[in-house]
Amino acid sequence: MTIVTSLTLISHSLGAFLPIDSVFSTQGIMVMLLAAYALAMWMFLTSAPKVHTVMVSDLEVARQFYEGLLQLNVADIPLHYYYNYEQTLGTAGVDPLYMSATSSATTTTNFRGSEGLWYQLKKNTQLHIISGASYGTKNRQRHVCFDHDCLEEILMRVQSRRLKYKIRRNKPLNFLVKDIEERVIEMAEVKN
Structure with a gap:
């Protein structure tokens, strides 16, 4: 009861x-x-991976560097990039110094998530390589990134592969590294 x-x-x-x-x-x-x-x-x-974007001077040289020297695995494009996620990033805040001198207005408006190269940097972190950076001094290849953590990960990968490199500045991070064909690649962090 x-x-x-x-x-x-x-x-x-x-x-x-x-x-x-x-x-x-x-x-x-x-x-x-x-x-x-x-x-x-x-x-x-x-569950979506974190994506770091790096702008490069030449996509083919970047492919040789990231796949050949750094041995990064090619990654699938994250699902959220199919829905124009990257267009919300915009390029209005990009300093013209970092953009290619020959780029037209279409270069800055045609950012689509599926363009460029995609690599797995860490377990839940991907690297998206897009064109658009200008060449550096002495016609150096240039890789430009807005994220300090991304460049630190790339630098650790360079160090673990025992590649020739030289740190030019820690804040913002800027270092030089040589690729297979002895081209100098400048890795530069851009301060927002």
């Missing part, structure tokens, strides 16, 4: 907070669907 009374009290107290008839109403179903959608979006966005 006391067990039945206890269950009745529990069901009445739960019913006060969560009435069954309102859960299965149109409004209740909509709230549950919105909550499920929010959970799915949160899971999608938290």
Whole structure:
């Protein structure tokens, strides 16, 4: 008897907070669907890889450097880049010094997530290589990045491969490295 009374009290107290008839109403179903959608979006966005973008002078030289010397694995394009995520980054804040002198207005407006090269830098971190950087002094290849952590990861990879390099500056990070054909590549961090 006391067990039945206890269950009745529990069901009445739960019913006060969560009435069954309102859960299965149109409004209740909509709230549950919105909550499920929010959970799915949160899971999608938290599982998406972090992407670092590097602008380079020449995509073919960059391919030889990242695949050949640094031995980075080619990565699949993350799903969120199919939905024009990178267009929200914009290029309005890019200093003209870092853009190619021969680039036209179409170079800055044609950024699509699928263009360029994609590499797996770490487990949940990818490297997106795009063209658009100007050549450096003495016609050096130039790789420009806005993210200090990205360039540190590349520098650690250069050091682990025992490649010739020279750190020119720590803040913002700037270093030189030689590729297979003894071309000097300048890796430069751009301060926002």
